[in-house]
Amino acid sequence: MEENTPPLTGGCMCGSVRYEARGEPLVVGHCHCHSCRRHTGAPVVTLVAFTADRIRFTGRTRSIYNSSPGVKRAFCDQCGTPLTWEGFSRATNAEVIEVHISTLDDPARVFPTEHWLHDERIPWFDTADGLPRYRGKGAAGEEPYRHGPVEDGLPD
Incomplete structure (x- = not known):
């Protein structure tokens, strides 16, 4: 995505x-962490990240849940949408807002590039792609521990 798009x-x-x-988004990734799964009720969530100064909210004020120190999760208090x-x-040295791609008007405009906290995934769930899988969030030079899905469906 270009700046003029x-x-x-x-x-x-x-x-x-x-x-x-x-x-331009900072990154688009699939998150497998327990907290994201709990927040959405889904086995994995896909998020597109921007520095906070790149996102503007309108309409009703989003509700905020402080899920852990320094982490907020927003949702609509009318319909419950995460x-x-x-x-x-730390990677960007800035406040970041990661939006659930399922809330985009056109989610096909962004493409995931990696998996985060892959070790926390539900053992029976994986996606059939060749994207890198990280134990963390893939920042600060972290190397992926695998590319592609786990062949036997069980965690390493």
Whole structure:
């Protein structure tokens, strides 16, 4: 996505909370962590990250849940749609907002490039792609521990 491309737009199911993200995403990744799964009720979540200054929310104010020290998760208090993971990134030295791609108006505009916290995945779940899998979030020079799915469906 180029700087002059239209912004990514999205929002909650009922339309009360809307957002617009401008510029190139920092990263798009599949997160397998327990907290993201619990927040969404899904076996994995896919997030697109931007520095906080690149996202503008409109409409109803999103509700915030402080899920752990320094981490906020936003949702719509009308329909319950999970919207974001928000926190400080040491990799960018800035506040970051990661938006759930399922809330984008056109999620096909972004493409995942990696898997985060892959060791925390549910053992029977993996995706059939060749993307790198990280034990952490793939930042600060972390090397992936594998590429592609686990062949036998069980964790290493």
